[in-house]
Amino acid sequence: MGPGYTAGVSYDESEMNLAGDLLAGDVRALARAISLAEDRDPQATALVAELQAHTGRAHLVGVTGSPGGGKSTLVDALVRVIRERGRTVGVIAVDPSSPFTGGAVLGDRVRMSRHTLDKGVFIRSMGARGHLGGLAAATREAIHLLDASGRDVIVVETVGVGQSELEISSLCDTVVLVLMPESGDAVQSIKAGILEIADVYVVNKADLSGAEKARRLIQDAVAMAPKKPWQPPILLASAVKEEGIGPVWEAIESHRAFLRQSGGLEERRRERLKQEVIALVAESARDDARRAVEGDTPVGRLLRDNRNGRLNPYSLAADVRAMRPARGAEN
């Protein structure tokens, strides 16, 4: 731990060492930097910008699917395979379903406990907090930070709810969709969007009955989708029994190799960059707007007075946009 970490030193002062310590592989620096991202602290953005030259190397793998499908258990099994192949891993377990206000219990680590003392594995849990679209931004920054810290593979687990599975495809190189045998008839109701983003399908819990049937149903659904140059494989696995995990990892690696050869990797990363710019602009615009609306500004005062209750949101929005962003304001 660097000298910047003595008790009582503020983030601002310690930040000077954060980048260096993180690059040197210091786990505390990495962990603290991710906290800054979670707190949506502007220093995280500055840190990510500073570390950018050290990013872009890691293979980013998203694992998504319904709650209880066995994502965490599969990630645990995959981490073992990845480690056996001599590569280091960072895991980000995101729980977007935790409530927006109040606390949360994040339990994904439980299934990955056996890797805790392996220095080649770093595991971090993230909740939704009060983020409005900020969870994706925090996750993205956490990915960059893990990448800069030299992790070879970064696995992002997120529950497939709402927009999160679409977000994960904009965050990762390879998206693994985890399904259960019982979800056989749910397959038909799978939102078209998910089928389009999955690069690898895993029918987990293949130790239970119905897995083969589920595989055929997915195959039929995939066959109806427009043909793509990459045909997503559909694999059966049992994460608890650690069966079929090697082939899942090989499929993930094949997908990455395919992206490399086809130029798809650059294309995904360009798209990701675009999304990231949009997200950053949107996030700061939202913050500026909130400040304008809640602060001591003409619009803020109008809203608080709101005598006749007939304010026009369109004209107020135009007024806010016309305001210069309040620089140096409290974040």
Place this chain on the structure above:
Amino acid sequence: MAVEKKVAAGRRGAHQKWRVLTCKVGLDGHDRGVKVVSRALRDAGVEVIYAGLRQTPEMVVEAAIQEDVDAIGVSLHSGAHMTLIPRILELLKERDASEIIVFGGGIIPEDDALELKRLGVAEIFGPGTSLQAIVEFVNRGFQQAA
């Protein structure tokens, strides 16, 4: 340090939350108590990272550092609290992470609880602890009652 920062800054933003690692140390498989406490902490607005059963002090400290938590809540029923909890404190010190608060729960005799507090444990919750007491502990910033 994270704690001092949060206290000093008055818990700045809506995105900043207390993070607490909860776990069961020792070999027994009773996880009822730790789960109840985890949910009580959650209801008090804390982001709880539940690390599960049969954690060793080494695992607890490593997980706490990776998760960058403000506090660790350990539950024990094995009777080995006088070795396991001091070991956690010692490892935190070794990792230069003594600012991470440690509190405990489970079946711990009063004398032992006093000794553990003397060693730096913030609070020990016995089997009959009310959820209100846990909420108050959170609201005190994970400090011992005066």
